[in-house]
Amino acid sequence: MPMIAKPRFLPMRIHVNQALARRLPKNHPIIPILENSTSKINSGYHGEVEVDFHLKYLDDKEHHIFRDLRLSHPLHHFQLDNLILSRKYILHLEVKNYTGTLYFDEKLKQFYQTANNAEKGYQHPLTQLRRQNAQFLDWLAARGFSGLPVISQLVFSNPAAVIKTNDAGIRRLVCKADQLKAQLSTVLSSASVDIMTEKEQRKLSRLLLKENLPHKPEVLKNYDIHYDELRKGIQCPACSAFYMKRKHRFWVCPHCHHHSSHAHVDALLDYFLLVKPTITNSEFRDFMCLSSVKTSSNLLVSMGLPHQGINKGRVYFAPLNFHSLLEERRIQVRNHPINR
CATH class of the missing domain: 1.10.10.10 (Winged helix-like DNA-binding domain superfamily/Winged helix DNA-binding domain)
Known part of the structure; x- marks a missing residue:
C-alpha cells in the first residue's frame, strides 16, 4: 500500500452542519437546508473514499498520497482531492460523484447530466481541473519547484454513471474509479525518468503538509444565525x-x-x-x-x-x-x- 502522507477526514462542513442542527430548535427553518447540504457533501465524500480504495495498489516506497489538500494562491485558496507525489511524476486526481448519463460536449464546451428524465448543466469539470492544475503549478513555482510536470485526471466514482462525449480525446483525461488502475498504467507509461530526487520529494511533502489550510466554515455568519439562537x-x-x-x-x-x-x-x-x-x-x-x-x-x-x-x-x-x-x-x- 502507498504511504498516506495526509489522510482523508470527514469534511469539516459535515461536522459543522451536524453541530448546528443539534444546537438549533428542531423546527428551525434552516434545518432542512442543513440536511440537504450535508447529504450533498456526504455523497462527494463517499465518492472520494471509493477512489481511495482503487489507489491501494500503488507501491508504498514510491508514492506519497495527500488527500483533501487546501493550499493558498494569490487570488484565492484552491483544493486538490488527491495528490500523488512520486519521484517520477506528480499526479492530481479530481473526483466527481455524479449519477446518470454524463455528456462532455467539447464543441460547445459544455457538460451536462441526464438523470431521472431531467437534464442539468454544470460547470465544465475539465475547466475546473485545468484551473486547479494552473494554480498548483503557480504554488510549486513560488516555492522553488518550477518546471515540474503535473498530470491530471478526472475520476467519476459512481459505478452506475455512463460517460459520453463527442471528442475521443476526452478519454485520456477522464475515467471511472474502477478503470483507474488501467487508465493510470497508460497515462503514466511515459513517466520513466526521475523529475526530483528523494530529498526533494521529502521536502515537497513537508511543504504540502505545512501549508495545508483546512477550511473552517463560518456557519453562523453564512446562515445569519445569532449566537443566542443556539441551544x-x-x-x-x-x-x-x-x-x-x-x-x-x-x-x-x-x-x-x-x-x-x-x-x-x-x-x-x-x-x-x-x-x-x-x-x-x-x-x-x-x-x-x-x-x-x-x-x-x-x-x-x-x-x-x-x-x-x-x-x-x-x-x-x-x-x-x-x-x-x-x-x-x-x-x-x-x-x-x-x-x-
Whole structure:
C-alpha cells in the first residue's frame, strides 16, 4: 500500500452542519437546508473514499498520497482531492460523484447530466481541473519547484454513471474509479525518468503538509444565525436530550438518568465548530450552563487544552487533535445502539 502522507477526514462542513442542527430548535427553518447540504457533501465524500480504495495498489516506497489538500494562491485558496507525489511524476486526481448519463460536449464546451428524465448543466469539470492544475503549478513555482510536470485526471466514482462525449480525446483525461488502475498504467507509461530526487520529494511533502489550510466554515455568519439562537448546555450522549446537570463530578441526564464524566467535551467541540476556536472561563460557563467558576476552571484544565494568559485573562484554544476528536465522536455516534 502507498504511504498516506495526509489522510482523508470527514469534511469539516459535515461536522459543522451536524453541530448546528443539534444546537438549533428542531423546527428551525434552516434545518432542512442543513440536511440537504450535508447529504450533498456526504455523497462527494463517499465518492472520494471509493477512489481511495482503487489507489491501494500503488507501491508504498514510491508514492506519497495527500488527500483533501487546501493550499493558498494569490487570488484565492484552491483544493486538490488527491495528490500523488512520486519521484517520477506528480499526479492530481479530481473526483466527481455524479449519477446518470454524463455528456462532455467539447464543441460547445459544455457538460451536462441526464438523470431521472431531467437534464442539468454544470460547470465544465475539465475547466475546473485545468484551473486547479494552473494554480498548483503557480504554488510549486513560488516555492522553488518550477518546471515540474503535473498530470491530471478526472475520476467519476459512481459505478452506475455512463460517460459520453463527442471528442475521443476526452478519454485520456477522464475515467471511472474502477478503470483507474488501467487508465493510470497508460497515462503514466511515459513517466520513466526521475523529475526530483528523494530529498526533494521529502521536502515537497513537508511543504504540502505545512501549508495545508483546512477550511473552517463560518456557519453562523453564512446562515445569519445569532449566537443566542443556539441551544446551550450539555446534550445527553445516551438519549440526545438537553440539558444534563452537573452533580458530584458527573453530568446527569434528567430524562434518562444517564451519567457521564466527560459529556462536556462534546459540547466544547460544538462550541469550537460553531462559535470560534478560543474560549474563556466565562464563555465556557455560559455555553455549558454552569454557575461555578471553580468547576469550569477544573473542567477546562482537565482537558489539557493549549492556553495562554493567567487567572481571568486566560484563553483556551481548540485542541491540537481537534480533527481526531471529531472522528472519534463520529464513530461513537455511529456505533451507538440508538443509531444501529
